Amino acid sequence: MTQPLVVFDNVAKHFGSFMAVEPMNLEIYKGEFVAIMGSSGCGKTTTLRMLAGLDRPSSGEIRLNGQRINDLYSWQRDTPLVWQNLALFPFLNVVENVEFGLRMRGMAKAARRKKALQWLERLDLGEFATRDISMLSGGQRQRVALARSLVTEPSILLLDEPLSALDAHLSVRMQAVLTGLQKDLGITFVYVTHSQSEAFAMADRVVIMSRGRVEQIGSPKNIFLEPHNRFVAEFVGGKNIFAGVVLGFIDTGVVQIDSPHGRFRARLPEGRTVALGEKVTVCIGAEHIDLTTQPTADSRLPCTVVGEEFNGSMVNVYLETRDGLELQVQRPNADYHALELKAGQTVHAGWADTRALILRGN
Amino acid sequence: MNEHRVINFMLRSFVALVFLFILTPIIGSFVFSFNVDRFPSLPLGGFSLRWYEAIATDPQVWQAFKNSLLVGVVVSLVSTLLGFTAAYTDFRYHFFGKSVYMALALLPPTIPVVILGLAMLAFLSRVGLSGELHAVMISHIVMCSPFAMAVIRMRLAQMDPQLEAAAWNLGASQWHAMRFVILPFTVPSIFAALFVTMAVSFDEFAVAWFVSGLNETVPVRILNTLQGQVSPTINAIGTIVFITTITLTTIAQILLMSRQQKPADGKRS
Numbered sequence: 001m002t003q004p005l006v007v008f009d010n011v012a013k014h015f016g017s018f019m020a021v022e023p024m025n026l027e028i029y030k031g032e033f034v035a036i037m038g039s040s041g042c043g044k045t046t047t048l049r050m051l052a053g054l055d056r057p058s059s060g061e062i063r064l065n066g067q068r069i070n071d072l073y074s075w076q077r078d079t080p081l082v083w084q085n086l087a088l089f090p091f092l093n094v095v096e097n098v099e100f101g102l103r104m105r106g107m108a109k110a111a112r113r114k115k116a117l118q119w120l121e122r123l124d125l126g127e128f129a130t131r132d133i134s135m136l137s138g139g140q141r142q143r144v145a146l147a148r149s150l151v152t153e154p155s156i157l158l159l160d161e162p163l164s165a166l167d168a169h170l171s172v173r174m175q176a177v178l179t180g181l182q183k184d185l186g187i188t189f190v191y192v193t194h195s196q197s198e199a200f201a202m203a204d205r206v207v208i209m210s211r212g213r214v215e216q217i218g219s220p221k222n223i224f225l226e227p228h229n230r231f232v233a234e235f236v237g238g239k240n241i242f243a244g245v246v247l248g249f250i251d252t253g254v255v256q257i258d259s260p261h262g263r264f265r266a267r268l269p270e271g272r273t274v275a276l277g278e279k280v281t282v283c284i285g286a287e288h289i290d291l292t293t294q295p296t297a298d299s300r301l302p303c304t305v306v307g308e309e310f311n312g313s314m315v316n317v318y319l320e321t322r323d324g325l326e327l328q329v330q331r332p333n334a335d336y337h338a339l340e341l342k343a344g345q346t347v348h349a350g351w352a353d354t355r356a357l358i359l360r361g362n
Numbered sequence: 363m364n365e366h367r368v369i370n371f372m373l374r375s376f377v378a379l380v381f382l383f384i385l386t387p388i389i390g391s392f393v394f395s396f397n398v399d400r401f402p403s404l405p406l407g408g409f410s411l412r413w414y415e416a417i418a419t420d421p422q423v424w425q426a427f428k429n430s431l432l433v434g435v436v437v438s439l440v441s442t443l444l445g446f447t448a449a450y451t452d453f454r455y456h457f458f459g460k461s462v463y464m465a466l467a468l469l470p471p472t473i474p475v476v477i478l479g480l481a482m483l484a485f486l487s488r489v490g491l492s493g494e495l496h497a498v499m500i501s502h503i504v505m506c507s508p509f510a511m512a513v514i515r516m517r518l519a520q521m522d523p524q525l526e527a528a529a530w531n532l533g534a535s536q537w538h539a540m541r542f543v544i545l546p547f548t549v550p551s552i553f554a555a556l557f558v559t560m561a562v563s564f565d566e567f568a569v570a571w572f573v574s575g576l577n578e579t580v581p582v583r584i585l586n587t588l589q590g591q592v593s594p595t596i597n598a599i600g601t602i603v604f605i606t607t608i609t610l611t612t613i614a615q616i617l618l619m620s621r622q623q624k625p626a627d628g629k630r631s
Contacts, residue, residue, distance in 0.1 A: 075532075078533075085524065087524040089529075089546075104538055
């Protein structure tokens, strides 16, 4: 691997006695689209602000291009940020906003104006150059903020929930603009969001944070298929999670589990080892559970139907086992309807052995 | 419906009466300043500019105007600068004892002017400044800075605190952010503060009377003239002072009102 562009080396931040970010390690490479995701107060914005030079790490070291940047002020690093509320300058017009960064770098007026106009053109804002910021729509302002941050041609762009103020339709369109730009420019994007759909749709890698801790770093696919612990599994949703104890070893990477809901086999993720009698957390994706009206070889749990929720081509079915465990199942619309189930009716839930996954953590 | 009309009418009349009550002496002074008669009496004698000529040729009045103008300019510049720095400190920083700091910064206008005047006289004479024009300037700066701070602080309160950080993030040093973000944003309130403080200083009598000595400002000159004899020149001076002050405060008010339109635009973001 080449040298990472950004390194968080045991970086922590506390405000007084409040631990905003616990010691974290993260490497971000050139040209990567990294999303930092978590609910509010998880430390994702603080992490971004430390990278932007707006908050100073309490301990640890942040390196940009191999150089320690902890002690550099925000204006001494080239880490432009697209703010959640955009923070456009209301007393400057569109092109003056965009050329601000160049002006601060002492570029001559004609040259910086030319460059700012090129960026506006690139983001389809050419005709708005002399407009007041207050005359623009939300999506247009968004693009002005992008142009303002990109005009200095930085090697990294930081984005703090830039799409949260837009309606769903516009947000999806802006996602396409962002990924397109990132590919074209080949620069690194670090994108903070609470929205799983934004993170999973755009990012090459996702960092999931909770209460100041990094819970998992991985590709969207990796996070969805192999959540590291109960928090991540619950956060990405659509998972059935329960506790169990290791009863015995069946095969390489497959163990027998005893749980309050019965005994069955489960798969170990790569590199995870368990001991006999160890308490583990087991996770089964809602899309991996099959429903039949009669028991089959794969059937594990007889349940009653509690409710169903139509979601376009899929149906979310909510079941309850005899001992009160709630199960969430996702089936294609047509398959589910062929069963002709009604609320309160008994149904058999089953899954292939390899679909039950033992999590790395608990 | 009927009741509303009655209440409306009474409220309007009340406001009109209050204005009449406040403005009658000033209107009287204005009218009599153009009256040819020596003593203010009705019916009016006839239109004349003789009292304006009288003050125009009175070197003491000229000197007083010059003094007031000099004091006003210096005071408005210095107290606006002080007010700006205090307001910016409040906007930008959080520190232990900030509420005490802010209370102290806003304190001077709450002190009775006679006490302030006496205290200023006692202090300034001890440091050898009493009776100088500097003494009036220093006292007025103390009195005016809180007004400047209040005006500028109101404007800063409407500013998104992230704008400054956004400027830093785009490569602006703290000085550049001040020069290219904070100042452009606050500039209407800075001008308003300049005019308000100049008006306050131009008007101020009590403290100036204590510390000015022989360097009279206009209000002090008015009182000294009154003590000698009742002359209609007072009306002429009063009219000029009134017009000056009202012009300054009106300009300040217009600046402050135009600033209120901007945030309304910003709300749409």
